[in-house]
Amino acid sequence: MSDRVSAPRVNLMEVCGTHTMSIAKSGIKQLLPEGVRLISGPGCPVCVTSQGDIDAMLELSSEKDVIITTYGDMIRVPGSVRGDSLRRRKSEGADVRVVYSPADAVRIAREHPEKQTVFLGVGFETTAPGTAAAVKIASEAGVGNFTIYTALKRVEPALRALIGSEGFNVQGFLCPGHVAVITGEAGFRFLADEFGIPAVISGFEPEDIVRSIGMLLAQIRSGEARLENQYTRAVRPDGNPLALAMTEQFFETASCEWRGMGTVEDSAYVLRPEYSGFDAAKRFGVSPKKGLLPKGCLCGEVIQGRLDPALCPMFGKACSPEDPLGPCMVSSEGACAAAYKYGSFPPEKGVN
Amino acid sequence: MQEIITLDYGSGGKKTSSLIEEIILPLMGNDILDELGDAAVLSGAEKLVFSTDSFVVSPYFFPGGNIGKLSVCGTVNDVCMQGGDPRYLSLSLIIEEGLPMEDLKEIARSIADTAKAAGVRIVTGDTKVVERGHGDGLYINTAGIGTLKSPWLSKRGIRPGDRVIVSGTVGDHGAAVMLARNEDLLTGELLSDCAPLREPALALSALGEDLRIMRDPTRGGVATTLCEFAEGSSFSIRLDETAIPVAPQVASACDILGLDPLYCANEGKLLAVVAKERADEALGILRRFPVSENAAVIGEVRDEYPGKVLVRTRIGGSRIVAKLAGAQLPRIC
Incomplete structure (x- = not known):
């Protein structure tokens, strides 16, 4: 990168866990021009899930004759009681299965009519359509023993909340390519149009990200604020209307709690009343408890980009992938997991 | 009706004998095993290399191999990596009631074929049958004995400047098994690399002490093995990402499944650290054998950042x- 941005310091935020991992894995931070800093925002779906939701999911896994189906990311996420996780509950006899798609969960439900199969619906706009499709399949085929625990979230309200929060100090957004595949460019225009913050929708290869950072810096240098799309090979202006319609058919929006960010209006996808029969929380009478956070866990700060993972006093000491305090350390897209796995090492420079 | 294994086959009586006499001996028999004694009597006065491994892979048939082939390769390769020339194997089968007899026969044939290819004889063994629900079809334990050919191999011999070589594409086995478990998700031409490494390993020992160490990067993959080399040492290992051979199918499958080929198991690959001046020669040796024809230098040993792999x-x-x-766990998106 030949761009040189002179002081003051420029903070760029990526809001996608896959970007976080790709940045760490390819060592992009060491190649940035002086004064440019990349910060991870609330882009890891597991990490932003409230502790109350996590505990409710753990509670569900111990219900009699319940099969929990989940993406692998959730397996090691710690409960508020130290040592508790789906993995731990599985060792103790809970039936927890990793699936790649919510449709697999419906298949499992059909194979086990004598049991209840619950799918843990965690994710953003990207996973909502697939989750909706699973409800559609189950609904049409009359699969009565299938439910989902919804903790699906929308990126836009969270970004608005973040921008409006005290001490917000980000000069450019690297927007999540996967979410934009669904929402289209339209889903991120508000960043520049309403808040005057430069934004670039980026792909996930290291070359994509480097290019996108270059585009952001060019905007900042020229004093512009636009939404640009670097990931044109996958993201269309209007996104994926089919997927959006699928989500719209089965879900409506509601407020929900984000880890560390509190309640954010309109930021959750919840099942529409006509499909509430598929709502695991209702069927089993569980609800997210008011979050009893693991003592000392600062994931909430990390998620909002206020704390660099390596600077968390717990990082690598009281909190490690083997014995985590919070989700950021164990999610495959967590900022702490990235920093732990790929190192903030060597510090600030490349190895030649 | 399909013939299956029942608890009777584990009784120690007639049915157990029939398993051994009708399946094991015709395929694997030799003058030592044929004795059917309580233990094998072996001859030799050399230093020995001894290793054991248990195999619980699920599913027990996977593209490119099965648990039987794996159980021979795994132990043979461990003996080879320690500088041994593998000679004898023990074979213990723990069979779950209900295993189709035809599956057992096919696996036994693989064991016999692979042992032959690897130059080892199966000289002692055991069979047990466990109740349905108490196993995953079939578990196998093998132990192997070899004669020591390269006594100097040790990570203590590794020096800054040395080169790190891998004998071929990485992550094939792990990716193939993961795919076999999710066949409704993805299909493709992805085979386990499961193979005995006796030939290339013995040939490399011609480098003498310029061959510092060998290891087969099984569970945990190349990354984990290299970390073990570097851990607690006074050197670091630096890999060149572009030099690491990864089959395109493996790269794509890993990308979709959220896995990293560097951490995926290999069952027919070796990692070797060799002196810089002999690296080309080592590559030449490895490329003579089909099992290691895609060998490549993937990194070097350096004296900065001791204990780390970069x-x-x-x-x-x-x-x-x-x-x-x-x-490694599959991810959300």
Whole structure:
């Protein structure tokens, strides 16, 4: 990168866990021009899930004759009681299965009519359509023993909340390519149009990200604020209307709690009343408890980009992938997991 | 009706004998095993290399191999990596009631064929049958004995400047098994690399002490093995991301499944650290054998950042390669 941005310091935020991992894995931070800093925002779906939701999911896994189906990311996420996780509950006899798609969960439900199969619906706009499709399949085929625990979230309200929060100090957004595949460019225009913050929708290869950072810096240098799309090979202006319609058919929006960010209006996808029969929380009478956070866990700060993972006093000491305090350390897209796995090492420079 | 294994086959009586006499001996018999004694009597006065391994892979048939082939390769390769010439194997079968007899026969044939290809004889063994629900079809334990050919191999011999060589594409076995478990998700031409490494390993020992160490990067993959080399040492290992051979199918499958080929198991690959001046010669030796024809230098030993493994990425950044915490898990998106 030949761009040189002179002081003051420029903070760029990526809001996608896959970007976080790709940045760490390819060592992009060491190649940035002086004064440019990349910060991870609330882009890891597991990490932003409230502790109350996590505990409710753990509670569900111990219900009699319940099969929990989940993406692998959730397996090691710690409960508020130290040592508790789906993995731990599985060792103790809970039936927890990793699936790649919510449709697999419906298949499992059909194979086990004598049991209840619950799918843990965690994710953003990207996973909502697939989750909706699973409800559609189950609904049409009359699969009565299938439910989902919804903790699906929308990126836009969270970004608005973040921008409006005290001490917000980000000069450019690297927007999540996967979410934009669904929402289209339209889903991120508000960043520049309403808040005057430069934004670039980026792909996930290291070359994509480097290019996108270059585009952001060019905007900042020229004093512009636009939404640009670097990931044109996958993201269309209007996104994926089919997927959006699928989500719209089965879900409506509601407020929900984000880890560390509190309640954010309109930021959750919840099942529409006509499909509430598929709502695991209702069927089993569980609800997210008011979050009893693991003592000392600062994931909430990390998620909002206020704390660099390596600077968390717990990082690598009281909190490690083997014995985590919070989700950021164990999610495959967590900022702490990235920093732990790929190192903030060597510090600030490349190895030649 | 399909013939299956029942608890009777584990009774120690007639049915057990029939398993041994009708399946094991015709396929694997030799003058030592044929004795059917309580133990094998072996001859030799050399230093020995001894290793054991248990195999619980699920599913027990996977593209490119099965649990039987794996159980021979795994132990044979461990003996080879320690500088041994593998000679004898023990074979213990723990069979779950209900295993189709035809599956057992096919696996036994693989064991016999692979043992032959690897130059080892099966000289003692055992069979047990466990109740349905108490196993995953079939578990196998093998132990192997070899004569020591390269006594100097040790990570203590590794020096800054040395080159790190891998004998072929990485992550094939792990990716193939993961795919076999999710056949409704993805299909493709992805085969386990499961193979005995006796030939290339013995040939490499011609380098003498310029061959510092060999290891087969099975569970945990290349990354974990290299971390073990570097851990507690006074050197670091730096890999060149662009030099690491990864089959395109494996790269794509890993990308979709959220896995990293560097951490995926290999069952027919070796890692060798050799003196810089002999690296080309080592590559020449490895490329003579089909099992290691895609050998490549993937990194070097350096004296900075002791104890660490680093990768120089294709865009010129670097990152740490750390040991895996727990199993690799598929991700959300």
